Amino acid sequence: MKKLFLSTAILLVMALINVSFADGLETFANYPEDGNSYQDGSFTGQDGSTWEYWQCRGDQPITDETPCLGKDRTPTSEVTSGTIADGLGTFSFDYMQAFSTSVNLDIYVNDILVGNVTSNGEQGVIKNSGDIVADIDGDVTVTFVQNNTGAGQVSIDNWAYTSFGGGTPDPEPTNYPTDFSALANGTNISLEWTDAVGAQLPSKYIIFAGTSASLPVPVDGTPVTDDSDLSDGSGALNISYGAEAAMFASLMANETYYFVIYPYTNIGTNSDYKTDGTAPTADATIGNIQTIESEDFDDLTFGNWTPISVVGDQVWEVIDSYGLGGTPCVKMTGYDSGSSTTFANEDWLISPLLDLDTFTSANITFWNAMNYTGDDMELKVSTDYDGGGDPYSATWTNLSYTMSPGGWTWTESGTVDLTSYIGPSVYVAFFYTCNDEGSKTWEVDEISIMGETEVGINSTFDMAAQISIYPNPSSGMVQISDPENNFSNVTIMAITGSIVKEVKLNSEISMIDLRELESGIYFMTFTDKNSEKQVSKKLIIQ
Structure with missing residues (x-):
């Protein structure tokens, strides 16, 4: 000792x-x-x-x-x-x-x-x-x-x-919650309800979710573990009384999801669910949103993406850590650690061929991190590149995205619209340059290119492009940019689906103080003033 x-x-x-x-x-x-x-x-x-x-x-x-x-x-x-x-x-x-x-x-x-x-x-x-x-x-x-x-x-x-002290557990809740509803927004579904009332109030609710309308019924004394991943067709969330909202995220396109909510008291083997009568149900359908290309580099390869070095010996590389959440990512720098020297470089990382002809809208999102001084990484798009390995044989157009402020801060690009370039042969690329006097190091992770086959007024992609969050990740102070002042409020939810804060938006630029939140992943759901439609974006609190 x-x-x-x-x-x-x-x-x-x-x-x-x-x-x-x-x-x-x-x-x-x-x-x-x-x-x-x-x-x-x-x-x-x-x-x-x-x-x-x-x-x-x-x-x-x-x-x-x-x-x-x-x-x-x-x-x-x-x-x-x-x-x-x-x-x-x-x-x-x-x-x-x-x-x-x-x-x-x-x-x-x-x-x-x-x-x-x-x-x-x-x-x-x-x-x-x-x-x-x-x-x-x-x-x-x-x-x-x-x-x-x-x-x-x-x-x-x-x-x-202390050991379990016995005593008398609370009886089951008197009533169910009311006005239980489900609303699809992009690939997320938001749930809302009005809390149960009566002689015995619930301490929590269990929400079962799935792709089948036949959902489980809870059993007294048998707690249910949270499972927000519906990729296997089923899941569940325990939500505290008073929250009156929950969310399931990253759902499949063209899929209907069903939900049922039960109130309960106590926890563990004393859990007492109200199951008599008819429990409230709801359902919602995710629209025709499809993943066209997705790459997280977690298999330590470039996947379908092609690195091309034009100038310099330094090249794009996959690194096994330092990505979003400590996962693998891709990195480009002109600095050679062996000789402690910076060299001039010109390098491309080009997507596979993207056939966007069947889509009426499309976008790309990704995360980027950066440090040191030098040139900014550019995001480009081309409709006449032939995929042959010579990027200068084509015409490339620069696209704006939200850049990392530096210090290795992982930052979401925002929703970058590709709709103007829809066609049968589209490529996007990350373009890196530096000289021998200075070299930023850039990292890229979690690339997602999505397409929508039916778009109307206030489509998900249109709405997502109208609003931005900065910085993201954040230490707590978040700036919301809504240039056209289209959104009335934002709801911040934990990854478990529970609401942690709601804020009204009254101007083109809003500052929100989230310093009281714990570190983790959250979803910010914005509501359109006119249509009441919603769009969600991911926020990371460090």
Whole structure:
């Protein structure tokens, strides 16, 4: 065991005082790691059960032995308890932001999300979660897991808990919610409802979703895990009472999705769903929006894209990290690290042939990051390139996109309209230049080219092109640009579908303060003033 300094001893005494009435205390005294490398392993907890951990280090202690969960690790950093008998009432623990990135840590009990803790630039500050209520009977396990790839390294210690205290759970809710509706906007579907009223209010709702109208009915005492991915034809979301909205994103074109909502009280084995009578249902159909070309470079190849070097020995390359969310991406620079020298370069990254003849509108979106000084990367389009490898044999037109401000900030390009270039032979390209006096490094990821076969007034693509978000990713202050002042309000939703904020838009430029939000992925849904149609855009909070 490491030497116990006076300050550490004081902290430990304080922790013991704070949990003097707890049924159990885990100080991680048997956690074996003490270095700065990330390891997977197991150890015996102080209750005798076997704890497991993945991608954790041990050199950022709170009091002596302390697991520190890593940032953007594969597999995701996690600490899971052994089986705890007799259930779980409440618990609390100490945590600390280990480095510069803020904490965003989820806590699950038997796969049910019961808590989340965060920090805000508080490196080295020891915080306490406060009491987190579980109230789950029977055998339980507790899991501490990073919320997303951007969640910062976090040390956890002094986990104190009480056993399930019994008592009388709340009865099932009296009534269902009303006015349950579904609205398709692009490839997303927004759900809205009016909260249930009555003698017994729900604590949450479970929404089942799927491509079949035959949807599950929840069973008392059986919690349902969140699943927002409908690519397999089914999913579910637990939404808190008071939210009155949810969203499912990135859905398939030409597909009808069905939804049903049930209110419930309590959690875990005490979950009590209202299932008598008729539960509210809704459905919506995603229109004729098709993915024409999509490339994320996650297989470490260029996919269908072709790099062409015209000047210089430096070339476009696929790198296995540093992309959006720590995934692979493509990179171009004129800097040679071996000789510490910058060379003049001229390089293209050209799409495959895009046959847009059957589409009435099309667009491209992508993410870009940049650092250092030099020329900007250009986005170009051509309708007469022959694909033969000589880009100068064709006519190319520059397209405007939202550029990264630098500092490796990943920025969404915005919706870049290709409708004016629709035809049977279209190419788009990323064009890079630099001289021997300066070279920006550019990275590109998550390229998506979409087409729509039926377009009317206020089409999804037209609407998306009318509005922009900057910066994205953001540290919290977001500028909304709506040059024609077409949109009345914006709703910000978490990736789970729950609404976290609604803001009215009254001008061409609006500043929105989202600094209270946790790091992660959000969706911003904008509502048109006249048609009430909606369009959604992704926002990343760092």
